[in-house]
Amino acid sequence: MEHLVLVFPDQAITDEQHIAFGKNFGELEIHVSVAHRSSRNVEIYRVSNVDEAGNIIPPKDTAWQYINLSWLWHTDSSFRAVPSKGSILHGLEVTNAGGNTLFANMYAAYDDLGDAMKKRIEGMWVIHDHDHILSLSSELSKKEDKGKYDALPPVRHPLVQVHPVTRRRCLLLSPHTMVNVEGMVPAEGRALLDSLIEHAIGDKYVYRHAWAKDDVIMWDNRCTMHSVEPFDNAHVRRVMHRVTLVGEARPLPA
Ligand code: OGA
Ligand code: MN
Numbered sequence: 001m002e003h004l005v006l007v008f009p010d011q012a013i014t015d016e017q018h019i020a021f022g023k024n025f026g027e028l029e030i031h032v033s034v035a036h037r038s039s040r041n042v043e044i045y046r047v048s049n050v051d052e053a054g055n056i057i058p059p060k061d062t063a064w065q066y067i068n069l070s071w072l073w074h075t076d077s078s079f080r081a082v083p084s085k086g087s088i089l090h091g092l093e094v095t096n097a098g099g100n101t102l103f104a105n106m107y108a109a110y111d112d113l114g115d116a117m118k119k120r121i122e123g124m125w126v127i128h129d130h131d132h133i134l135s136l137s138s139e140l141s142k143k144e145d146k147g148k149y150d151a152l153p154p155v156r157h158p159l160v161q162v163h164p165v166t167r168r169r170c171l172l173l174s175p176h177t178m179v180n181v182e183g184m185v186p187a188e189g190r191a192l193l194d195s196l197i198e199h200a201i202g203d204k205y206v207y208r209h210a211w212a213k214d215d216v217i218m219w220d221n222r223c224t225m226h227s228v229e230p231f232d233n234a235h236v237r238r239v240m241h242r243v244t245l246v247g248e249a250r251p252l253p254a
Helices: 015-023 062-069 106-111 115-121 130-135 186-200
Strands: 005-008 045-048 086-093 101-105 125-128 155-158 160-162 169-171 178-181 206-209 216-220 224-228 239-245
Touching: 005 206, 015 086, 015 239, 062 130, 101 106, 106 169, 106 186, 155 160, 178 186, 216 224
Parallel strands: none
Antiparallel strands: 005 216, 045 239, 086 216, 086 239, 101 206, 101 224, 125 155, 125 178, 160 169
């Protein structure tokens, strides 16, 4: 709870060990995207530009285009009524140029807002929708077959939440699922969200992780968001396996 992101270097673990480690912290999610679940262990979400046969996925493939969208800033499973509380990611094949993972501190971003802004956003609710992710890709949004996903209805989350353990306030931002602010004129709501996102990804809130093979990173989804820097995905292999901790309750509004 004190350190929002933990890095464990040099963990040459199997997927089974990864799953067993995750289960110490509670139940594990099964990701909504069917194509990205490992065929041997459904709890493993494959965040990768390499398919299970070991081949680089062509950039025009739906499977890549979906994963590419998770390079944008987000928190994991913010499209669920009860989002994930934390994730554990293992770097199996890592990149030298690009492909760093960025984590932003949502407590610090909230604390630094002016009093007027804090007052303005308290009590606001944001609509989050899994399918909003698909609309953000110019290629995927035009495709008839966008991939196979478990259907999830849109949900609403508070814009400012109280962390259930630390009781500290933080911003609940997940740009790839945030459709708009409930009850606001769309353009105004969008402008407000965009300005908060811009603020929250400022350098002083961000830790940039350059991966080494077999790094394992564990983070708290309730007080951070993350993104991935682009890399040469048509030629360079990047294979990450994730287990995702089921959240305990709906986010608590401030
Ligand atoms: C994730 C994710 C980050 C990465 O696993 O939740 O967004 O570095 N991936 O691949
Ligand atoms: Mn993620």
